Amino acid sequence: MLELFIKHTEEMKRHIEMLNALFKHATEGIIVVDDHGTIAMVNPTAKDLFGYDDDELVGNKIEILIPIRHARQHVHQRINYMHEPRARGMGNNRDLFARRSDGSEFPVEVSLSPFSTSEGDFVVAFVVDITARKKQENDIKEANIEIQKLNTELEMRVTQRTQELGEALRKLETSQEEVVRALEKERELNDMKSKFVTIASHEFRTPLATILSSASLIGRYVLTEENDKRFKHVQRIKSAVNNLTEILNDFLSIGKLEEGRMQSVPVQLDMPSSCLDLMDEIKGVCKEGQKIEYQHSGGAEAWLDKHLLRNVLINLLSNAIKYSDCHTTIFLRTRVDEKGVHFEIQDQGIGIPESDQPYIFDRFFRAHNAGNAQGTGLGLNIVKKYIDLMQGDISFESITGKGTTFFIFLPNHAEVVA
Incomplete structure (x- = not known):
C-alpha cells in the first residue's frame, strides 16, 4: 500500500513538474485570473510581453493590462463572462489591443478557457502579440490599393484611346480611300486590343493568384517560430506586385511613345x-x-x-x-x-x-x-x-x-x- 502511495506521489510530482515547465516555457503569454478579475499567475512570456518585472502583476486587476479607454467597459464584460464561462476567443472579429507597463499599446489575439479548483473558479487567458501580422496585413492592403489604382489608370487610357480612334474614323469617312485605310487601321487596332486583353489577362492572373493565396496563408502562421513562413509569403506578394508594375509600365511606355510625348535629353x-x-x-x-x-x-x-x-x-x-x-x-x-x-x-x-x-x-x-x-x-x-x-x-x-x-x-x- 505504501509503495502504491509513493508511486502515485512520484507520478503526481512528474505531472506537476511537466505542467510547470509548459507554463514557464510557453511561447504565448499565459495569465490566470480568479473570478473577481484578480491576476493569480503570470508566465515569463506574459511578463516580457507587457514589460513587467516578477510579481508586479500578481494581485492586480486584469484591467491593468487593458487600454485605459476600454478598462471600464472590460469590467462589465468580465463580470458577464463569469456568469456563463466557456472556452472562446475574445473580440468577436474586433481588433483587440493590450497595454504595456509604459502605457504603450499593441495588437493582440486572446483566447479564454475557464477552469475550477478547490480554491475557486479561474480563467486562463492565452495572449499573442500580432504586431508583425497586422503590419503585413496593412502592407497587403496598400499593395492591393496600388494595383487597383494602376488598373483604373490603364482602363482610362484604353477608353481614351478608343474614343480618339472613333473620332478619327468619323473624319476619315469623307472619302472611300480614307474609309478603307480607317477600316484597315481599325482591324489592326482590334487585333492589338485582342492581344492586349489576352496577354494582360494571362500575365495579371498568375501574380494576382499568388497574392491571394499568400495573403490567405499568412493568417495561419501566428506563432513566433513561423516567422520564416510568413516572410516567404510576404516576399511572394512583393515579387508578384513587382511583376504587375513591370507589365503596366510596358503598356504605359508604349502609349507615351505613340503619342510622341517622350524625347531624348542627354x-x-x-x-x-x-x-x-x-x-x-x-x-x-x-x-x-x-x-x-x-x-x-x-x-x-x-x-x-x-x-x-x-x-x-x-x-x-x-x-x-x-x-x-x-x-x-x-x-x-x-x-x-x-x-x-x-x-x-x-x-x-x-x-x-x-x-x-x-x-x-x-x-x-x-x-x-x-x-x-x-x-x-x-x-x-x-x-x-x-x-x-x-x-x-x-x-x-x-x-x-x-x-x-x-x-x-x-x-x-x-x-x-x-
Missing part, C-alpha cells in the same frame, strides 16, 4: 558608376547562383539620356536573367571611344530560334521557346524605340541553347556639340 554620365548602380538595383531579381559581371574600357564620361538608357539596360538585363538558368553568368560590357558609346549584354540562356530572329523587335512578339516565362512581348519593341529616340542602333547574335548577345551603339552628344 546629360553627363559617369558610365562605370551608373552601370554599377544599375547592377545593384537589378541583382535582387537574379536567380539562385546567377551573377552579373561588368567590364568597362575607354573614357568614363558620356552624354546620354539617363532615363532612356536605364530602361534599355534594365529590360535587356532582366531578359537575360529570366531566360538563363541558375548558376550562370551575365556580362555587361561598356566602351566609350571617339565614335560614341558601345554596350554588350551577353547571357548563357536559351537563345532565340533563327526563324524568330527577324521578328524579335515586333510588338507583342515572343519567341516560340519562351515557354511559360512571364512577359508581354513589348519589352524589346520598347527598347528599339528608345534607342531610335537616342539616334542609336541595336543588333544581336543568338544561338539556340547557348545564349544571346545584344550590341548597342549610342552617339556621344558631348562630342557632337564640341
Whole structure:
C-alpha cells in the first residue's frame, strides 16, 4: 500500500513538474485570473510581453493590462463572462489591443478557457502579440490599393484611346480611300486590343493568384517560430506586385511613345558608376547562383539620356536573367571611344530560334521557346524605340541553347556639340 502511495506521489510530482515547465516555457503569454478579475499567475512570456518585472502583476486587476479607454467597459464584460464561462476567443472579429507597463499599446489575439479548483473558479487567458501580422496585413492592403489604382489608370487610357480612334474614323469617312485605310487601321487596332486583353489577362492572373493565396496563408502562421513562413509569403506578394508594375509600365511606355510625348535629353554620365548602380538595383531579381559581371574600357564620361538608357539596360538585363538558368553568368560590357558609346549584354540562356530572329523587335512578339516565362512581348519593341529616340542602333547574335548577345551603339552628344 505504501509503495502504491509513493508511486502515485512520484507520478503526481512528474505531472506537476511537466505542467510547470509548459507554463514557464510557453511561447504565448499565459495569465490566470480568479473570478473577481484578480491576476493569480503570470508566465515569463506574459511578463516580457507587457514589460513587467516578477510579481508586479500578481494581485492586480486584469484591467491593468487593458487600454485605459476600454478598462471600464472590460469590467462589465468580465463580470458577464463569469456568469456563463466557456472556452472562446475574445473580440468577436474586433481588433483587440493590450497595454504595456509604459502605457504603450499593441495588437493582440486572446483566447479564454475557464477552469475550477478547490480554491475557486479561474480563467486562463492565452495572449499573442500580432504586431508583425497586422503590419503585413496593412502592407497587403496598400499593395492591393496600388494595383487597383494602376488598373483604373490603364482602363482610362484604353477608353481614351478608343474614343480618339472613333473620332478619327468619323473624319476619315469623307472619302472611300480614307474609309478603307480607317477600316484597315481599325482591324489592326482590334487585333492589338485582342492581344492586349489576352496577354494582360494571362500575365495579371498568375501574380494576382499568388497574392491571394499568400495573403490567405499568412493568417495561419501566428506563432513566433513561423516567422520564416510568413516572410516567404510576404516576399511572394512583393515579387508578384513587382511583376504587375513591370507589365503596366510596358503598356504605359508604349502609349507615351505613340503619342510622341517622350524625347531624348542627354546629360553627363559617369558610365562605370551608373552601370554599377544599375547592377545593384537589378541583382535582387537574379536567380539562385546567377551573377552579373561588368567590364568597362575607354573614357568614363558620356552624354546620354539617363532615363532612356536605364530602361534599355534594365529590360535587356532582366531578359537575360529570366531566360538563363541558375548558376550562370551575365556580362555587361561598356566602351566609350571617339565614335560614341558601345554596350554588350551577353547571357548563357536559351537563345532565340533563327526563324524568330527577324521578328524579335515586333510588338507583342515572343519567341516560340519562351515557354511559360512571364512577359508581354513589348519589352524589346520598347527598347528599339528608345534607342531610335537616342539616334542609336541595336543588333544581336543568338544561338539556340547557348545564349544571346545584344550590341548597342549610342552617339556621344558631348562630342557632337564640341
